[in-house]
Amino acid sequence: MNYKIEKNTVQETLIIPLYARKMCTELYPNLYRDETAVRLFGEIDYDFSALEKKSRSLMQRFGFLEVAMRQNDLAFEVRDYLRAHPNAAVVNLGCGLDATGRSCDNGSCKLYNLDFPDVIRVRDELLPAGPREENIPCDLNDTAWFDRIDASGGAIFFAAGVFYYFLREQVRALVQRMAAAFPGGVLVFDAANEKAVRLMLKTWIRDAKIKDVGAYFAVADAKAELGPWDSRLQISSRGYMLGYHDLKDPSVSGFFRFLARVGDRSMNMQIVRIGFGGEI
Template sequence: MKYKIEKNTVQETLIIPLYARKVCSELYPNLYRDETAVRLIDEIDYDFSEAEKKSRSLMQRFGSLEVAMRQNDLAFEVRDYLKSHPNAAVVNLGCGLDSTGRSCDNGSCKIYNLDFPDVIALRNELLPAGKREESISCDLNNTEWFKEIDASGGALFFASGVFYYFLTEQVKALVQKMADAFPGGVLVFDAANRTAVKMIAKTWLKSAKIQDVGAYFAVSNAKSELSLWDSRLQVTSRGYMLGYNDLRDPSVSGFFRFLAKVGNGMMKMQIVKIGFGGRK
């Protein structure tokens, strides 16, 4: 039996990065491997024929590399936080069918995967929670989920490809409430400037025939723009294509490295890291 993903829903957006991670695992195994994504694509009832056709185009291949690189970057941040907080809560916000939490498991952290109820129902079938792992149905904008997180050993939250679907006011309110509830915690997520976000909405989402999704949150200079939200926030950012990996692997063409520079420079595609201040 295969598990169905409904068309034209925000939840359907989880297909895009999942498929990209499979493609990237096949095209750039030196840089990225996600066996779970490869397996899950086979277990989902969804028409991948168009995605398959497109996945050979140059821009879609580059898009897949972007998705895989941001996952590597976020995983780097998770592992880095766990070095100083081995018992931390590792919280995947808008997890879809991503298994980054589990791949960073150090044997003592607590892993939480959060998404809308229908995504969590699907996740429970395909990726049932393992040891020290919980999947929680929620709307991230309703902070009821805070009480489910055991942050006694610290907390690292990450969101991959999620805040593009949030209004700027929603991201701001969420960050402020998280800073209140999780002093000493850290949030990392991918973001891009207005130009890039418009492009994401036009190309990726349109090509996946998703109509009812607005791409709202955009940021150019994270430090100066997001620090204004709250004096407690410690904001830094790194380009997500070249800020963590120089992409000098021979499997990556010179043209793709050039596009990566454009992504970092003109599109401000970045991993933003926000420390909530307070307790360490």
């Protein structure tokens, strides 16, 4: 029996990123693999026809490539942290139906997936927590969830496509509280400048039929803009299309590589890495 997701519900917002990860796996198999997304696609009862029609457009296919690169970059940062902290907490903020934590599992880390209760209900059905894994229903801005994270072996937090929908003050408050609660931990997330985020809100939010999102969080120069938030923060960033990978693969056209350069340079599409000073 497939899991039914109705149109115009909060749960429907999980479909677009899931479909994008499935399409990335099919279009760019040398660059990205998400077998969980492919499997879930077959287990969900939902009318994908509108998404399938759109998926043929050139810009939509570039959008899928953006998703693939973002997930790869975040996974790179998680694995990099785990090399030095094998027993760390790996925390997916605003997880949806994403299985990046599992794909980085080294056999000894602890996995946490956080999202709104409506989303976690779906996740519990489709991706029930495995060993050393916990699905936590919460509002990320209510930091009571801190108590659920065992960071005794360190902690790496990552957020894909999440902070754009936060007020700048909310991101700052959350980062400051995390720096105090998780010394020696790291937060990684994707960001872009104001021009790019405005464009994204016009397209993504319209496609996802999300209403009432007027606020957004944009970053052009991560170190200059976020550094003053707290003296404990160690901030760096890399372009998220080409900062981790040169995209020289037969599945990626020269035109897409050109668009990737434009994204990283003109739109400041980046992965921001914030280290929280102090010892674990």
